[in-house]
Amino acid sequence: MDKLIEYILHFGNLNQKQIGFISQRVRELEINKNEYFSEAGKISHQVGFIVEGVVRVCYYNNRGEDITRYFFDENHLVVEMKSFENNIESSEYIQAVTDCKFLVISKSDWEEIDQTIIGWDTIVKRIFQKTLIEKLESRSPLVAQDATTRYLTFLEKFPKLSNRIPLSQLASYLGITQQSLSRIRKNIR
Missing domain, CATH: 2.60.120.10 (Jelly Rolls)
Structure with missing residues (x-):
């Protein structure tokens, strides 16, 4: 409370x-x-x-x-x-x-x-x-960014969330396929 x-x-x-x-x-x-x-x-x-x-x-x-x-x-x-x-x-x-x-x-x-x-x-x-x-600040930049930048921006803004949500939901939020997100994650490690 x-x-x-x-x-x-x-x-x-x-x-x-x-x-x-x-x-x-x-x-x-x-x-x-x-x-x-x-x-x-x-x-x-x-x-x-x-x-x-x-x-x-x-x-x-x-x-x-x-x-x-x-x-x-x-x-x-x-x-x-x-x-x-x-x-x-x-x-x-x-x-x-x-x-x-x-x-x-x-x-x-x-x-x-x-x-x-x-x-x-x-x-x-x-x-x-x-x-x-907060909603506008989290969504607006995503529109003009490429997929990798969107993912990196998400990690920067929401560092505590990335390990708590399924990849499919994160991909949906970022507006990309789950396969694309997997590739991006593999490439930035």
């Missing part, structure tokens, strides 16, 4: 009573590798803070190929925000890449926090702005 509160406090101030109010609405959730935190075609009803593990945001294209958009590891909030906020079916999956432990707040509790704590909306806005910037 301390990590979640510490994370939230990076984006705004809360007093002890407010921290207690939030803490009472948090529950623990564990999911196994390859299980889903949220699924396409379903409405997202919870926000999760990753205590332990790695998740990926992915979808299936019109050819049925599994495409990885992002990875998130410890100390990140995860939610399919469009689905969560608008009560609509999600178009993406949030899948556990490893066994994961989360601290979770349900939609109803999230709304109660929002209605009770003055300034909560500002804290949330700052959290999601930071997440959006």
